[in-house]
Amino acid sequence: MSQGIEVVGLYVRDQDEAVEFYVGKLGFRVHTDARNGNYRWLTVQHPEQPSFQLGLFTPEQPTLDAATVQNLREIVAKGGMPPMVLVVDDCRAACERLRARGVEFTQDPVERYGSVDASFRDPSGNGWKMIQAR
Amino acid sequence: MTGKTSPADSHRATRTQRSGASAASRRRDAALSRQTPLGARTTTPAKPARGPSSDPELLRRLLRAKDRMDAASHEEWPVRRLARVSCISEAHFARSFKDAFGVPPHRYLLTRRIERATSLLRDTNLPITDIAFQTGWKSLGTFGRTFRDITGESPGDLRALQKATLHELERVPACFVSAAQRPALTIAVSEKRRQDARDINAASEDEEVP
Numbered sequence: 001m002s003q004g005i006e007v008v009g010l011y012v013r014d015q016d017e018a019v020e021f022y023v024g025k026l027g028f029r030v031h032t033d034a035r036n037g038n039y040r041w042l043t044v045q046h047p048e049q050p051s052f053q054l055g056l057f058t059p060e061q062p063t064l065d066a067a068t069v070q071n072l073r074e075i076v077a078k079g080g081m082p083p084m085v086l087v088v089d090d091c092r093a094a095c096e097r098l099r100a101r102g103v104e105f106t107q108d109p110v111e112r113y114g115s116v117d118a119s120f121r122d123p124s125g126n127g128w129k130m131i132q133a134r
Numbered sequence: 135m136t137g138k139t140s141p142a143d144s145h146r147a148t149r150t151q152r153s154g155a156s157a158a159s160r161r162r163d164a165a166l167s168r169q170t171p172l173g174a175r176t177t178t179p180a181k182p183a184r185g186p187s188s189d190p191e192l193l194r195r196l197l198r199a200k201d202r203m204d205a206a207s208h209e210e211w212p213v214r215r216l217a218r219v220s221c222i223s224e225a226h227f228a229r230s231f232k233d234a235f236g237v238p239p240h241r242y243l244l245t246r247r248i249e250r251a252t253s254l255l256r257d258t259n260l261p262i263t264d265i266a267f268q269t270g271w272k273s274l275g276t277f278g279r280t281f282r283d284i285t286g287e288s289p290g291d292l293r294a295l296q297k298a299t300l301h302e303l304e305r306v307p308a309c310f311v312s313a314a315q316r317p318a319l320t321i322a323v324s325e326k327r328r329q330d331a332r333d334i335n336a337a338s339e340d341e342e343v344p
Contacts, residue, residue, distance in 0.1 A: 013190060070188065077193035078234055079200070085307065106201040107309070117307065121201070125194050129307050 007043055009055025010084070011076045012124040015042050018056040021122050025101045026086075028054070077125045084128050091116035091132035195220040196234045199227075200242065207246040208270035213239065241319055243270075248284050249316040251277070255289055256296040262289045283327055284317045 012018040019042070022028045028044040031053045035041075038060065043053035059072035075081065088094040092109045095118045099105055106127070107119035116132040199219040203211050216239055217227035231239045251269045254260055260268070266277035266289075282288050287295065321329075 013194075073190040074188055074193055077190035077197060079197045083310070104198075107205050117309075119309070121197075123194075125197050129309065131307065 004051065006051070007053045007055050009043075009057045010081060010126050011059050011072055012056050012122065012126070013058070013073060013076060014124070015040055015056055015058055017123050018042070019044070021103075022054070022056065025098060025103050079121070079125045079127055081126050084126065086128050086130045087133050088130055089133055091118055091130055094118075094130060095120075192220075192222065192230065193234050195222065196231055199231065199239070200235060203239070203243050204246060207243055207250055208268060210270075211239065211243055237319065241322065244280070244284075244323065245316050245319045247271070248281060248319075249312055251281060251289065252285070252292065252296075252315055253312045255293040262293075265289070280323060283323055283330070284319060 019030065019033075022044045023030060028046055031043045031045045033040070033042050040058075042056045044056060045053055059069045059076075061069055064072070095105060095109050098120065103120050104123075105118060105120045107117075109116050109118040115134050118130045120128050120130065122128070199216040202219050203216070213224050213227050216231070217224040220227060220230075222230060228238055231242075235242060237245070247269045251265050254265045254268065255262070258265075262278075263274050266274045269277070271277035271280075278289060281292075285292060
């Protein structure tokens with residue numbers, strides 16, 4: 001594949017905490033972690049999806065003004081960012097495994113519409129739906 | 135934000151909890167309270183002086199209370215229980231929640247119950263009585279009246295209407311479809327009733343005017 005979406009970013013409140021969560025708990029791996037002063041370009045990857053990177057960014061000055069930074073931090077903390085969907089082979093097993101690692105599930109696995117789905121949040125407040133592949 | 139709830143406190147609070155929560159969810163509450171290092175974040179930049187409700191750390195914990203209502207909207211959620219999930223005092227909880235999410239916690243819960251009832255009416259053939267009890271109402275009468283006041287249809291009429299409509303939403307994850315149909319309850323149900331009553335009175339007065 002030479003064309004397509006390569007990086008989609010989400011806002012997190014703390015990049016170290018985000019690495020701990022997405023790598024340490026979800027099992028993603030760091031793709032790029034480049035710093036320049038306070039600026040840090042950080043992306044992670046699902047181990048089975050080498051062509052896609054998930055950016056873990058913080059809303060920060062001077063890219064954004066102080067009021068916008070504050071607004072974005074609030075919106076993330078209130079769960080106002082768009083949801084993401086993680087597809088897994090076995091939703092119940094994945095839920096059990098992730099919960100044991102301390103992932104905060106907001107909905108237990110439910111069987112419906114011919115699949116099983118559950119929901120969890122990252123420490124910042126970003127919501128994930130975890131759906132079993134049909 | 136200084137944490138006032140020590141793990142020991144949250145254990146004590148957990149033991150004295152009485153309303154509908156399962157043992158597992160109580161354990162989870164306690165675990166999450168411990169897991170959240172209150173006041174431990176040092177990376178938050180200096181921010182303009184605004185209300186405590188704009189503190190992202192507090193908002194994240196308020197979101198946890200909202201999530202818990204979402205996950206079990208059929209359960210009872212007194213302020214005491216919600217405040218404990220958010221590690222905030224009961225006195226501050228309702229106000230902070232409303233500041234954060236735009237509606238008081240009890241009304242938010244009501245919208246979720248109506249949303250869930252609407253889904254069950256549409257997607258299942260469960261009797262309406264069962265749906266009322268499954269979504270947290272203690273009487274069919276209260277459910278029917280509240281449902282009609284909020285959605286404008288009786289549960290039975292809404293079911294008939296929804297079933298007659300062709301749905302092309304199978305490819306959208308169920309919770310998003312459901313959330314899109316959550317009632318926008320911007321005023322209290324009691325106020326809505328009063329307004330409807332006033333409208334009816336006004337209309338009948340209009341008719342009397344020649």
